[in-house]
Amino acid sequence: MKINYCLPIIKETKEEVLEVISVNKTTYQYFEVWLDYIRDVDEAFITALISALGERLVLLFRRKNLEPIQMDLEKKKEIILLLAKEKSLLDLDISSQQEELDFIQKENVTLSKVVSYHNYQQTPSREELESILEKIKKYSPTILKIATYCNSEADALILLQLLLQLKKEKKRFIILGMGEHGIITRLFGTLWGNEMLFAPKNIEEESAPGQMTKEKFDKIFEMLH
Numbered sequence: 001m002k003i004n005y006c007l008p009i010i011k012e013t014k015e016e017v018l019e020v021i022s023v024n025k026t027t028y029q030y031f032e033v034w035l036d037y038i039r040d041v042d043e044a045f046i047t048a049l050i051s052a053l054g055e056r057l058v059l060l061f062r063r064k065n066l067e068p069i070q071m072d073l074e075k076k077k078e079i080i081l082l083l084a085k086e087k088s089l090l091d092l093d094i095s096s097q098q099e100e101l102d103f104i105q106k107e108n109v110t111l112s113k114v115v116s117y118h119n120y121q122q123t124p125s126r127e128e129l130e131s132i133l134e135k136i137k138k139y140s141p142t143i144l145k146i147a148t149y150c151n152s153e154a155d156a157l158i159l160l161q162l163l164l165q166l167k168k169e170k171k172r173f174i175i176l177g178m179g180e181h182g183i184i185t186r187l188f189g190t191l192w193g194n195e196m197l198f199a200p201k202n203i204e205e206e207s208a209p210g211q212m213t214k215e216k217f218d219k220i221f222e223m224l225h
Contacts, residue, residue, distance in 0.1 A: 003221060004194040005214055006030035006058065008207035010037050014045045016133035019050060023037055027214070030196050032058040034207070035079070036071050046082050058114065058196075065120045066096050066208065085110050091145065093118055094136055101139055116145035117147075119177065120209075123148040123155035129162055143195050145174040147208065150182035159185045160192075167193050178210045186210065187220065 007028040011017050017038060021031055031053055035041050049057055061069050061076055069076075080100065083090055091114040092100050104111055115136045117129075124132070129146060136144050142165065151155045156177050161184075163175040174194050177185035190197045199214040200206050 001187050001191065001221070001225070003190055003217070004029040004196040005217070006032050006198050007214075008032045008034070008198055008200055008205065010034045010205070010207060010213075011065075012037060012039055014038060014040070014221075016140075018048070018052075021049075021186050025052075028058050032060065032198065032207070034063070035059055036061050036063055036069050040214070041071070041075075041080070042077075043082060045150055046079055050083070050088050053088065055089070055112070057088040058091055059083070059088065060091040061100070062091075062093050062118075063094060066093065066118060067097075073099055074161070077103055080104060080109060083111055087112055089114050089142060091116055094132070094139070095119075105139065111138070112142045112172070114143045114145050115141035116147065119148040120147055123150055123158055123177065126158050126161065129158065133162070133166075143172045143174060145153065145176075145179060145189045147174070147176045148182075149209070150177035150185070151179070153181055153184075156181050156184050160188055163189055163192055176208075176210075179210050180210065183212065184212045188213070190221070191224075192219075 005028045007024055009017055009020050009031060017033055061071055063069060089112050093116050095117060117132050159175050159177050166173040171196055175189055198211055199217050200211060203213055
């Protein structure tokens with residue numbers, strides 16, 4: 001079983017981001033860079049990230065808990081155009097980044113993208129999630145992503161059923177549950193085909209509730225085998 005670990009990177013400076021990537025490049029398969037937390041993001045920095053990581057790079061504009069994004073729309077458009085025809089991924093949340101998604105469609109930008117839905121309070125019903133997935137599919141995502149907070153075991157089962165549906169459809173997907181009840185979705189999601197598993201080096205650097213460190217995941221998967 002191949003595990004594609006993704007390291008979330010939330011840092012304030014470009015130098016810190018590049019250092020984290022350099023140190024962990026051989027132990028992680030993907031790197032998720034949270035651009036809106038970084039000071040003075042410029043074209044040279046984005047180009048350096050693309051050059052260093054290529055298809056192993058995931059960029060995003062959003063903030064934790066879907067807090068308001070500080071970067072203005074024109075800056076985001078510039079970054080989108082820099083990513084045109086590159087293999088690096090851009091993660092855009094369908095509930096909070098409609099302007100960016102509409103811009104990509106209007107300008108017919110060829111982009112490798114994760115079109116995602118995040119809910120930090122609850123897991124909607126199966127019917128609601130299927131409706132959200134249909135909306136996501138209209139944007140022709142490279143990878144579909146659903147990440148919701150699980151308030152119960154039943155919520156986790158809804159997500160896993162959705163995952164199996166997408167697997168049957170032969171889609172590329174990331175289906176994850178946040179919170180204590182969502183941990184099982186990260187384990188079975190990895191076993192059943194999630195494109196990547198978000199795993200910080202230490203829990204203080206988690207980007208969402210319910211993540212575990214790479215070291216812990218390694219031990220669990222070793223025991224399962």
